[in-house]
Amino acid sequence: MVVRTDVCVVGGGPAGVMLGLLLAREGVDVVVLEKHDDFFRDFRGDTVHPSTMNLIDDLGLREAFDAIPHKPLSRLDAVVNGIRIHAIDFTTLPEPNRFLTLMPQWDLLAMLAEAGRAFPSFDLRMGVEVTGVRRSEDGRVTGVHAQTAQGPVEIEAGLTVAADGRASTVRDAVGLRPREDGVPADVAWFRLPEPETPLPDTLAWITTEAMLVTFPRPGYLQSGMLIPKDSFDAYRAEGIDAFRDRVARAVPRLAGSVRTLESFDDVKLLSVQINRLEQWHAPGVLFIGDAAHAMSPAFGVGINYAVQDAVAAARALLPALRSGADVAVDRATAAVQRRRERPTAMMQRIQRAVHARIATGRGLEVLQNPPTLRQRAVLRIALPLLRPVVARVVGYGFRPERLR
Numbered sequence: 121m122v123v124r125t126d127v128c129v130v131g132g133g134p135a136g137v138m139l140g141l142l143l144a145r146e147g148v149d150v151v152v153l154e155k156h157d158d159f160f161r162d163f164r165g166d167t168v169h170p171s172t173m174n175l176i177d178d179l180g181l182r183e184a185f186d187a188i189p190h191k192p193l194s195r196l197d198a199v200v201n202g203i204r205i206h207a208i209d210f211t212t213l214p215e216p217n218r219f220l221t222l223m224p225q226w227d228l229l230a231m232l233a234e235a236g237r238a239f240p241s242f243d244l245r246m247g248v249e250v251t252g253v254r255r256s257e258d259g260r261v262t263g264v265h266a267q268t269a270q271g272p273v274e275i276e277a278g279l280t281v282a283a284d285g286r287a288s289t290v291r292d293a294v295g296l297r298p299r300e301d302g303v304p305a306d307v308a309w310f311r312l313p314e315p316e317t318p319l320p321d322t323l324a325w326i327t328t329e330a331m332l333v334t335f336p337r338p339g340y341l342q343s344g345m346l347i348p349k350d351s352f353d354a355y356r357a358e359g360i361d362a363f364r365d366r367v368a369r370a371v372p373r374l375a376g377s378v379r380t381l382e383s384f385d386d387v388k389l390l391s392v393q394i395n396r397l398e399q400w401h402a403p404g405v406l407f408i409g410d411a412a413h414a415m416s417p418a419f420g421v422g423i424n425y426a427v428q429d430a431v432a433a434a435r436a437l438l439p440a441l442r443s444g445a446d447v448a449v450d451r452a453t454a455a456v457q458r459r460r461e462r463p464t465a466m467m468q469r470i471q472r473a474v475h476a477r478i479a480t481g482r483g484l485e486v487l488q489n490p491p492t493l494r495q496r497a498v499l500r501i502a503l504p505l506l507r508p509v510v511a512r513v514v515g516y517g518f519r520p521e522r523l524r
């Protein structure tokens with residue numbers, strides 16, 4: 121079977137679904153292919169940043185968003201060696217979106233997909249795994265080959281957009297490789313029941329031994345422990361009791377909850393990567409989101425950056441797609457890279473610095489409890505000065521996009 125469309129978007133993550141919606145609302149025929157049958161996977165991050173909230177407002181989706189259970193956080197706290205630090209304060213941002221929201225990513229994606237389905241040219245196909253690209257005789261990418269439970273399918277498209285994440289199949293098929301920046305940490309990912317007395321809103325718990333993140337999801341805490349890169353097997357070898365003890369030492373109030381981890385079958389390894397393609401486009405194809413630049417979990421900005429890419433891509437591509445000329449489309453794909461590469465590189469530089477100094481997977485020695493006089497001065501004087509800057513950088517990223 122061959123399906124013909126203007127744009128084939130590979131990957132139904134934040135970048136792909138958002139781009140599909142933005143193109144379809146302008147009348148462009150777009151097919152979005154997602155290899156899973158649903159959006160329900162717990163390795164996805166849960167953060168919706170203020171700049172993504174602004175876009176949700178721009179799209180007129182606020183009411184739909186508010187109808188889904190979510191948790192707005194106007195401050196992000198870290199507990200460092202038992203000392204609570206109000207690290208980020210989003211109330212310093214302009215109205216109306218002065219908070220970060222925690223919402224399971226599958227709910228966010230389902231909402232965007234639902235909004236897309238309101239447009240006849242939006243065609244989201246779940247359970248379709250792209251296996252390679254089609255090419256014309258001159259080597260231009262003209263769509264993809266895919267596999268479904270019912271058999272193979274071919275998509276013929278004027279433009280293919282790879283939004284298929286950091287292990288991008290399209291990227292491999294086109295023969296592009298991102299430049300890797302070494303990250304010293306991986307994440308051990310597990311669910312814990314909320315303790316009887318709920319934890320105060322806290323994203324990170326840092327001790328001299330470990331760093332733990334906790335996202336409240338409906339009914340449980342999605343938790344992640346940063347561990348040194350490639351050390352998961354060593355943790356497994358130590359056994360689940362030792363792991364439970366580490367979690368309990370990092371967050372003593374989770375000592376009861378962590379007993380629910382029965383074995384390492386309850387703990388998944390998520391590998392952390394930071395990388396970036398040198399060229400985000402080739403004739404007939406554009407790379408956005410993690411397929412162009414894998415983001416680490418630091419500050420939870422990956423979803424935001426994927427969404428911002430989609431907005432920039434839609435803006436650049438729409439006039440070119442309307443012209444129907446390949447050369448215009450290729451110029452537009454190059455323009456997307458020019459617009460988004462610098463903001464991405466700047467954020468990745470910050471993430472690398474965070475991994476070099478804080479999120480190393482080995483715990484942190486920077487703050488003593490009780491703090492020294494110098495540390496107290498930093499907390500009292502420097503932190504309040506830095507807070508609005510950090511709120512802007514984390515909440516908006518660099519060069520946030522808006523829909524006009």
Ligand SMILES: Cc1cc2nc3c(=O)[nH]c(=O)nc-3n(C[C@H](O)[C@H](O)[C@H](O)COP(=O)(O)OP(=O)(O)OC[C@H]3O[C@@H](n4cnc5c(N)ncnc54)[C@H](O)[C@@H]3O)c2cc1C
Binds near residue numbers: 251284426
């Ligand atoms: C441990 C960890 C925690 C993180 N936590 C956060 C967080 O809290 N907040 C945050 O903002 N970011 C977080 N990130 C980063 C974030 O997950 C990514 O930056 C973001 O999801 C990128 O979005 P995307 O749409 O580009 O790609 P993805 O979200 O990876 O989506 C790609 C989609 O493509 C599909 N796909 C892949 N291959 C194919 C194929 N061949 N055919 C069809 N479909 C395919 C996949 O199934 C997937 O649905 C985290 C990353 C890690 C590693």
